[in-house]
Amino acid sequence: MATFKITLAYDGTEFVGWQRQATGTSIQGLLEGALGELDGRKVTVTGAGRTDAGVHALGQVASCSIERSIASGQLVGALNARLPVDVRVLSAAEVPPTFHARFDARAKTYRYRIWNADVVSPFERRYAWHVDAALDVGAMNAAARLLEGRHDFAAFRAAGSAARTTDRMVIASRVDRRDRLVVYEITGDGFLRYMVRAIVGTLVEIGRGRQPPEWMGDVLGARDRARAGPTAPPEGLFLVRVDYGGPGKVPLKADTTGV
Template sequence: MRNLKITIQYNGSNYCGWQKQPDSLGIQGTIERAIYDITREEVKLTGSGRTDAGVHALGQVANFKLESAIPVDKIPNALNSKLPKDISVIDCIEVNDKFHSRYNAKGKTYRYLIHNSMYRSPIYKDISYHVKYELDFDKMVKESKHLIGTHDFKGFMSSGSSVKDTVREIYDIRLNKQEDLIVLEVEGNGFLYNMVRIIVGTLVDIGRGRINKSLKEIVESKSRSECGHTAPAHGLFLKKVDY
């Protein structure tokens, strides 16, 4: 049996998230069904991590074991012919038997889009967070740099997560402004539940002047209540998983 690693893009707007739910296939189940459609094999697809309802992906990674001898370079088009248009498999390679998408992930990059304009955008509405308040972009860039490095990000985690070790390393965080879009990209060895969305919400609150503390102090406080709001899911993209 081969162990196959696929890279997936999706628009999460119409899904309950990566994971199957009792009444819904999720991205995972939708791809498993497409694999069944082309191979008649019931596989278990292991993702690098779950994404919540509404979250998108430019480079989600998953793996599965397959009997079928279908060549790897035929798999993306074969799957895409069965998948709905809001999911696309963009790569498939064979990996060694031990490879596990989640356990072997060494780092991830997320992108977050903020549409900063007085009025809603008909173009970016499903893929960005609409912030109508004026934002001090330079301050947001400056403050964001305090996140780089190894810190206890306990405050940047939604309650309900059972994770014990809340220390993570952020390798880099970049903010770019392109007209009325702010593109944030953050790269790290791992992220707590809702961590990126809380980082974005906190930076937006800093940019608006609703939070006046430095992000350095906020991280050090290890307190969820010192952070800002949780930015909505539909601005978030899982961009890349590193192994």
């Protein structure tokens, strides 16, 4: 039995999300199906992040154990031959059997893309939120910086969230403009469901001039979802990478992740 760390990218447009569902096609279900076909038995996969329907990934990480003896490079090719073209395995690395993609993660980075122009490019409509109103990126970035550090993010969680704690550490939170794209990037030790999208919706309210940058701090302190901005749509959100560095790092073998 060998345990693998698998890094993959996917276009989430056509899927119900990462997590296996009773109906609809999930990324987890596709990967488990491909591994099961390869291994000749049922294989369970654990993902580092549970991306929602319509959300994309550039560097999702999954862990699994299989009985078949196979080299990491061969596993990449074998899985990609069994997966649809909008899901690609980027790398595979054999790891100790104790490795857990979710619980061993030290940090995750998400990126949200906003297409800020009168007309949305047909090549961006699946990968960015179209906001045609002028956005003050300086004000948005000032507000985003207020989220750095350890805070209670209850104001940005999904309604009815069952999270045991809403405290999270945000390592970096930045907004910048790249021509017609406004890009928000956030790195933290963990995220609540819809947290990034709720933050983006709040940032857009500030960018449009409806609220000042310091309003972000007021919303954070209120711990009330009703005080924050709307939840941004899923298509602009990407899971960029998952980090496993730092003290207590799991010793990986032959990890060739290129994300």
